[in-house]
Amino acid sequence: MKEVVKQLIQKKGLLAENEAKDLLRAYGIPTTKYFVVSKEKDLENITIDFPVALKVCSNRILHKTDVNGVKLDIQNMNDLRIVFKDFKKRFPSEKFLVDQMVEKRVEVIVGLIQDPTFGLSIMCGIGGIFTELYKDVAFRIVPIDRYDAEQMIEEIKGKKLLEGFRNINANKKLVIDLLLRVSKMGQELEQHIDQMDLNPVFVYQNHICVVDAKLILK
Incomplete structure (x- = not known):
């Protein structure tokens, strides 16, 4: 476990945004500068x-x-x-x-939440202002594998935005990779994470970027 991770998980409650992004970067999850x-x-x-x-x-x-x-x-x-x-x-x-500030693209939301019945779960959906409006999200119990990540995206009604709809360049494979990294992070830090909300995440053709991150530790 990286030193920055060891230091941050000693904290309790809400992390400041830079701390949340430091933790994400430690797991190879790209964020804004x-x-x-x-x-x-x-x-x-x-x-x-x-x-x-x-x-x-x-x-x-x-x-x-x-x-x-x-x-x-x-x-x-x-x-x-x-x-x-x-x-x-x-x-x-x-x-x-x-x-x-980064150029807007297709927005997705990815999160972790402690479910009282199933334990730590991962969530993915179309992000931005549409998250609360359409409730277009899919859930799985952590950890997930690539097949699980692919099926989560298949369950999202807005998946066409990640499949070239109207020539929108957004790479679905990058979202799958992001879900796997978040799952790994959640699995390793399951005893520490209460909830995490990455919204929005901008999805481009060649890269992906977490714009805003909220992370609450137990």
């Missing part, structure tokens, strides 16, 4: 190209948008400083995440 800042001077050290997003980065705030803690499509350093000053005034004790 990000940089944690706590004071305005830290902005001088970021190595992420604009446009970027600024997010409040806290283990006390589960839904960042509910507290107006996310600003997207910041185009330059001057605008970033303006947004940072506003965030710092409203969240004086928190750190902040400068996050890479």
Whole structure:
């Protein structure tokens, strides 16, 4: 087990977004590039190209948008400083995440949840704003194999979005690989994970990217 994993699973409750993404990366799961800042001077050290997003980065705030803690499509350093000053005034004790903006593609959601009957389960569905609207998701008990992952996608009504519908370039095999990596992570950390929500995950032709991650430890 990697050292970063050992350190993070010592924590309890909600992880800050950078911690959740650090854990994902330790299992080979691609995420956006990000940089944690706590004071305005830290902005001088970021190595992420604009446009970027600024997010409040806290283990006390589960839904960042509910507290107006996310600003997207910041185009330059001057605008970033303006947004940072506003965030710092409203969240004086928190750190902040400068996050890479990536081009939107087909969105999927992947998650882990502790089921009282079956134990840790993995979930996959069409992500973004349609998740709650259509409830288009499939579940399996962890661990899963490649066949299980393939069947999960087959059960999703929106699977055509991953199969070239209207020339949309989204690689279904990358979603299968992601499900297998999340399953491995869940299997190894089953005694520590309460729930995890990766939404959205953007699926491209040649790569996949976790844009937002929420992870709660027991």
